[in-house]
Amino acid sequence: MVDTRRLEKLIGPPRSPEAEADPRLPAPAAPRALALSGHRGARRVGVVPRREQRRTAEVLARWQALDSCSAPSETDRAQEEFNALARRPDITSRFDVLRTQLVQAFRSRGLVSLGIAAPRRGNGASFVMAGxxxxLARRDDLHVVALDLNLSAPALHRYVATRPQHRNGDLLDGTLVPAECLQRLTDTVAIAPALASDDERIASVSAEDLSRLLARIRSEYAPDIILCDLPPLLAGEPAISLSMGLDAMLLVADSATTRASDIAACERLLAEQTAFLGVVLNQYQGSAAH
Incomplete structure (x- = not known):
């Protein structure tokens, strides 16, 4: 069940998914049973909405030049469960509500980059991001880039049937450029799946690294939204450092394990650093929960 009332107070009531552009794709992804709870209004007030991205022929050519997603040799249980959920209308409709709210918030406030994180590992951040x-992929009017920046335990590739080839730290520090890491999921969605980075690389990441990366992606690909799957917020410094380079954050909490004190601690850590849009309560229990 999805409770959007508190989030509506922050970003206004959403239009129904039917009021959006007709979906182009069949219906891939979806989440678990979700509940949205907006804890605090976004702090970035007075942001001038950005103009609609005008993609030149050169930018569109860069999209088409990206390699298509390289499928793994075999699927694991998490991916099988996720794909099963993706076919359930009651699940996809919940993600569509979340999508509508986020798109409206981003357009009205001129935001582009969103970090998705959980207090602790196993709460479902990668699952929710994949859903x-x-x-978003069912909206052919949106160009979206997704980055797996969970430095020590990247998991996004498990849900979108792609094979990571590079370490996310190499993308963050500029060793690799976006074109070397991005894989085209659809004509309007690209993803950078990742291998884990070593401890030394993880310790050196900074908000400046992410800001430079995001600026380059915006310049070269002009996406409407950039999604970033981040490490657990309470597991150490990297997630907090990275969140400082993002326009907004969404927190994922597990209904069975996340304590109210964990959510409060995350809110304190994010205070004054970025726009906090709210909490997605993940009620799904299964091997796909990461």
Whole structure:
């Protein structure tokens, strides 16, 4: 069940998914049973909405030049469960509600980059991000880039049937450029799946690294939204450092394990650093929960 009342107070009531552009793709991704709870209004007030991205022929050519997603040799249980959920209308509709709210918030406030993180590992941040990404992919009027920046335990590739080839730290520090890491999921969605980075690389990441990366992606690909799957917020410094380079954050909490004190601690850590849009309560229990 999805409770959007508190989030509506922050970003206004959403239009129904039917009021959006007709979906182009069949219906890939979806989440678990979700509940949205907006804890605090976005702090970035007075942001001038950005103009609609005008993609030149050169930018569109860069999209088409990206390699298509390289499928793994075999699927794991998490991916099988996720794909099963993706076919359930009651699940996809919940992600579509979340998508509608986020798109409205981003357009009205001129935001582009969104970090998705959980207080602790196993709360479902990668699962929720994959479901949101799949919902966005059903909107052919949106160009979306998704980055797996969970430095020590990247998991996004498990849900979108792609094979990572590079370490996310190499993308963050500029060793690799976006064109070397991005894979085209659809004509309007690209993803950078990742291998884990080593401890030394993880310790050196900074908000400046992410800001430079995002600026380059915006310049070269002009996406409407950039989604970033981040490490657990309470697991150490990297997630907090990275969140400082993002326009907004969405927190994922597990209904069975996340404590109220964990959510409060995350809110304190994010205070004054970025726009906090709210909490997605993940009620799904299964091997796909990461």
């Amino acid at each position: 949101l990404l799949s919902s």
